[in-house]
Amino acid sequence: MRINPLTRDRIKKFKKMKRGYYSFILLAVLVVVSLFAECIANSRALLVYFDGKIYMPTYGDIIPGKTFGLGYDYETNYRDLKIKINDEKLNGFVIMPLIPYNPYENDFKEGKYPPFPPSLTEKHYLGTDKTGRDIAARLLYGFRIAFFFSIALMIMTYSVGISVGSAMGYFGGRFDLYFQRIIEIWSNIPSLYVIIIISSIVIPNALLLLLVMFFFDWTKMTWYMRTAVYKEREKEYVLAARSIGASDRRVIFRHILPNTVSIIITFVPFSIAGGISSLTALDYLGFGLRPPTPSWGNILSEGYEHFSAAPWIGISAIAALVIILTMVTFIGEAVRESFDPKLFTTYE
Amino acid sequence: MSTSETILNVKNIKLHFPIRKGILRRIRNYVYAVDGISFSVKSGETLGIVGESGCGKTTLGRTIIGLYRPTAGTVEFNGTDFSSGRKDSLKKIRKDLQMIFQDPYESLNARHSVRYILEEPFHIHGETDREKIKERISLLLDHVGLSEKSLDKFPHEFSGGQRQRIGIARALTLNPKLLVCDEPVSALDVSIQSQILNLLMDLQRDLALTYVFISHDLTVVRHISDRVIVMYLGRVVESADADEIYRNPVHPYTKSLISSIPVPVPGKQRERIVLEGNVPSPVSPPRGCHFHPRCPYVKDICRTEYPSCRSYGDNGNHIAACHFGDSLKI
Numbered sequence: 179m180r181i182n183p184l185t186r187d188r189i190k191k192f193k194k195m196k197r198g199y200y201s202f203i204l205l206a207v208l209v210v211v212s213l214f215a216e217c218i219a220n221s222r223a224l225l226v227y228f229d230g231k232i233y234m235p236t237y238g239d240i241i242p243g244k245t246f247g248l249g250y251d252y253e254t255n256y257r258d259l260k261i262k263i264n265d266e267k268l269n270g271f272v273i274m275p276l277i278p279y280n281p282y283e284n285d286f287k288e289g290k291y292p293p294f295p296p297s298l299t300e301k302h303y304l305g306t307d308k309t310g311r312d313i314a315a316r317l318l319y320g321f322r323i324a325f326f327f328s329i330a331l332m333i334m335t336y337s338v339g340i341s342v343g344s345a346m347g348y349f350g351g352r353f354d355l356y357f358q359r360i361i362e363i364w365s366n367i368p369s370l371y372v373i374i375i376i377s378s379i380v381i382p383n384a385l386l387l388l389l390v391m392f393f394f395d396w397t398k399m400t401w402y403m404r405t406a407v408y409k410e411r412e413k414e415y416v417l418a419a420r421s422i423g424a425s426d427r428r429v430i431f432r433h434i435l436p437n438t439v440s441i442i443i444t445f446v447p448f449s450i451a452g453g454i455s456s457l458t459a460l461d462y463l464g465f466g467l468r469p470p471t472p473s474w475g476n477i478l479s480e481g482y483e484h485f486s487a488a489p490w491i492g493i494s495a496i497a498a499l500v501i502i503l504t505m506v507t508f509i510g511e512a513v514r515e516s517f518d519p520k521l522f523t524t525y526e
Numbered sequence: 527m528s529t530s531e532t533i534l535n536v537k538n539i540k541l542h543f544p545i546r547k548g549i550l551r552r553i554r555n556y557v558y559a560v561d562g563i564s565f566s567v568k569s570g571e572t573l574g575i576v577g578e579s580g581c582g583k584t585t586l587g588r589t590i591i592g593l594y595r596p597t598a599g600t601v602e603f604n605g606t607d608f609s610s611g612r613k614d615s616l617k618k619i620r621k622d623l624q625m626i627f628q629d630p631y632e633s634l635n636a637r638h639s640v641r642y643i644l645e646e647p648f649h650i651h652g653e654t655d656r657e658k659i660k661e662r663i664s665l666l667l668d669h670v671g672l673s674e675k676s677l678d679k680f681p682h683e684f685s686g687g688q689r690q691r692i693g694i695a696r697a698l699t700l701n702p703k704l705l706v707c708d709e710p711v712s713a714l715d716v717s718i719q720s721q722i723l724n725l726l727m728d729l730q731r732d733l734a735l736t737y738v739f740i741s742h743d744l745t746v747v748r749h750i751s752d753r754v755i756v757m758y759l760g761r762v763v764e765s766a767d768a769d770e771i772y773r774n775p776v777h778p779y780t781k782s783l784i785s786s787i788p789v790p791v792p793g794k795q796r797e798r799i800v801l802e803g804n805v806p807s808p809v810s811p812p813r814g815c816h817f818h819p820r821c822p823y824v825k826d827i828c829r830t831e832y833p834s835c836r837s838y839g840d841n842g843n844h845i846a847a848c849h850f851g852d853s854l855k856i
Contacts, residue, residue: 182637182680355551414633418693421591422647422700423620432646436637 188440191516198512201505208502212322219277219315223256228263228270236275277301279312281319281472286310293488305490307480311470313491317498319472327384328453331391332446338396340442343403344430348411354404361397369394377465387466391456402445406438440517447510451503458499474499533736534567534590534704539599541582541589545809558808559585561760562599567704572730572737574751574768576744576783580805582760583740584628587706590738591623592616603704621651624697626726628709630689634681640692641677647699666695669729687718694725704736711746723750744787748772753843756780759808759816762835766844776838776846778821815849823850 193199216236217224226233228246235241240253248254248262260272278301279285285306286292292310294302304313342361346354373390376382382390410416411434419433454474460466461475469476474495481492540563542556559582567573577583588594590601592608600607608619627633634643644666648659664674670691681689690710697705707726711719727750729735741747747754748768755765756779764777775781782799801820806812812819818828827849836851838844 182639183683184636184680414627414629415635417588417593418625418627418633418696419635419646421593421620421623421625422696423617423650424646425650428650433635433638437635439637 188516192512195512195515198508198510198515201508202512205502205505205509208321209325212318212325215318215322218275219279219281219312219318220275221256221278221280221283222253223260223272223274225273226256226259226270227272228268230269277303277312277315277318279315281311281315282470283312284310285312293484293491295488296490304494305488307477307491308484308488313477313494316472316477317474317494320474320477321498321502323384323467323472324454324457324474325450327388327457328450331388331395331453332449334388334392335396335449336399336442338392339399340403340435342396343400344407344434346400347404347407347409348426348430348434350408350411357400358404361400365394365397367394373460374465381468382466384467387457387460391453399442399445402441403438406441407434410434410437444510444514444517447506447513451506451510454506455499455503531569532566533569533604534738535602535605536563536565536590537600537602538562538564539586539589539596539601541585541594542597555809558760558811560589560596561811563757563760563762564599565755565762565765567736567738569703569736570730570734571752572739572750574747574754575738575740575757576742576747576754577757578805579742580808581757582808583742583757584708586757587625587708587738587740591625591706592619593625617651621700622703624700624702624705626690626694626697626705626707626710629713630686630693631681631713633693634689634696636681639678639680640672643681643692643696644677644699647696651700662699666698669698669732670695670725685718686714687721690714690718690722691725694722694729698729698733702735704738706738706740708740709742710739712741712743719746726750744772744783756783759805759811761816762845762847763817764844764846764848766839766846770839770844774839774844776844776851777817777848778823779817780846815847825850 192202211218216222220236222235224234224236226235226246233241233245235254235256243250243252243254246254246259248259256272256274257278260274262268263270263272284292285294285300285302287294287310292306293308294300294306294310296303296305302312302314304317306312307316342357346357369391372394373382373387376386376390380386407430416429416433419429424433457466458473458475458478461473462479463475464479466475467473477491477495478499481488481495485492539560540558541560542558544553545555545557546552547554561582563586565573575583575586585594589596592601602608603619603623606619608616638646641663644663645659648662653659663677667674667676672688672691672695676684676688676692681692684692690713694710710726711722714722723746726737730737737750739747739750751768753765754768754771756763756771756777758779764771764775764780771780772784775784778799779801782801785797785799799822801822803820806816806819814830815821815828815833818824821828831849833847833849835845835847838846838851
């Protein structure tokens with residue numbers, strides 16, 4: 179199978195849009211990296227060589243301290259183990275991840291109160307929050323949660339929104355009319371209030387938030403799809419498909435949808451940006467994911483509370499948010515431009 | 527050339543599109559796109575349908591192959607009426623009735639390769655033998671004059687004429703008996719038009735096809751048709767054998783159409799009948815004869831009464847709907 183040259187042209191055009199293309203590569207790298215966040219920011223060592231044996235504790239069960247001759251049964255503190263091996267010149271070594279803290283652990287130091295400012299020697303590159311949790315680690319894990327949350331939200335809302343919208347546009351008539359009114363009413367339910375009410379009754383987890391947000395968000399895509407399909411429906415290739423006997427489902431999904439894909443793809447980056455910011459907003463207001471879950475909203479609200487005493491919390495969170503959202507917007511812009519049938523249009 | 531067996535029989539079909547207005551989308555009026563048309567097509571012949579744009583010829587074509595359900599009347603194919611039937615009965619008849627579309631740039635899905643376009647009809651109709659499909663497709667490509675290399679290309683990599691060939695190949699995949707050609711050459715260059723027309727005529731001879739050929743181009747229709755129907759505002763105004771209608775047109779509308787064909791002889795000028803005004807809206811067709819506001823020979827009776835069809839000529843094949851068909855001599 180060859181790639182449709184239309185698609186190839188679009189990819190070529192997308193690659194020419196430098197800032198969008200590089201943002202895309204950078205974001206893709208970030209997403210892949212965040213998938214392996216356990217190897218980047220973790221209190222467990224990447225590799226331990228001790229007494230002629232190799233341990234890789236990153237994934238899997240905890241390794242009790244006694245294994246390494248430490249006098250306790252709970253999980254080994256690898257940072258201490260590293261210091262001990264160095265100090266006592268023991269036969270072995272410990273390789274720690276780049277950020278040797280996990281996002282949940284509170285790093286308390288004797289005689290000091292957190293938050294601690296950024297420090298290279300402590301390896302708290304962005305400092306800690308008020309309970310001594312490493313901010314860089316929390317940002318990384320928070321990014322993973324927010325990004326995949328919005329991907330999941332997008333897949334859910336798109337599959338329902340696109341199906342309903344296409345059906346509305348394709349069948350038209352009564353079906354279209356009634357669904358339009360239903361969706362108008364549906365989209366006027368104040369979603370924030372519903373989420374506040376729900377989160378005052380139960381403590382929301384990611385899945386519940388996902389379902390609630392999906393419940394209110396799926397209507398957006400229906401309008402665009404309805405219009406697009408409405409336009410495509412009367413084209414001759416659809417009539418041709420129907421005249422060879424294709425079923426309605428086949429016509430919608432095999433013939434019309436591939437021709438509206440540019441509309442769908444154009445919305446993807448903006449939906450992801452929207453998903454990230456709405457989850458962050460909910461967390462910030464305290465109606466979303468609860469601490470200690472690493473979430474950007476939580477870090478942001480903490481940064482706001484302690485801005486004069488610990489500016490690094492707020493600054494890191496805001497910077498991360500701005501960078502990611504800007505990159506996603508750049509990608510969206512480039513995608514929109516490369517999928518636009520009108521060449522040489524600029525969005526200033 | 528033509529046997530006497532009737533393959534398609536259209537009886538008084540009407541297609542009225544409702545115009546809905548207001549919040550409740552009540553029906554306020556109708557577009558009378560096709561308003562009571564009857565004709566029959568014999569196996570192996572070519573029936574030409576001509577008329578101005580907006581006269582309902584495309585709608586008629588789409589109704590014949592079952593894309594639209596007629597408001598009234600029946601379409602019988604090989605003696606079975608499918609126009610009011612359910613979807614599964616339609617699917618069987620789909621194999622025998624296919625359509626060639628007007629615009630080869632719009633009628634092929636830009637997202638599908640030629641292979642997909644030609645294979646899809648087999649998948650839809652449950653043909654699974656891959657070898658058989660392959661064989662059939664290479665035969666089809668041979669018929670329409672495309673090479674096997676085209677299979678992995680996409681429609682926009684072809685020229686208009688080649689795309690129309692793909693469209694013809696697709697229409698032929700299921701071995702149809704009747705093809706409705708909806709202005710198959712009007713979107714093409716003149717030099718390509720004749721190629722496609724000759725291809726269609728060759729195919730008709732080789733595959734024993736029956737054509738309903740819709741066009742606004744009178745020369746093209748004369749070239750390819752055995753019989754011709756002239757439509758005006760959703761109704762038949764005249765029908766006759768192709769040569770007869772060009773030699774002895776009866777209806778003033780047909781006369782004016784034929785007088786507008788350019789004569790390919792330098793210096794020679796045909797007497798032109800230039801029609802005044804535009805085609806009236808099919809939403810509110812004029813009272814009486816639909817043609818009366820533009821007819822140069824209009825009389826009082828034309829304004830009040832729709833003329834019934836009358837036979838002319840020797841064999842009774844020549845039918846026209848005009849009050850004064852006999853007396854009008856131009």
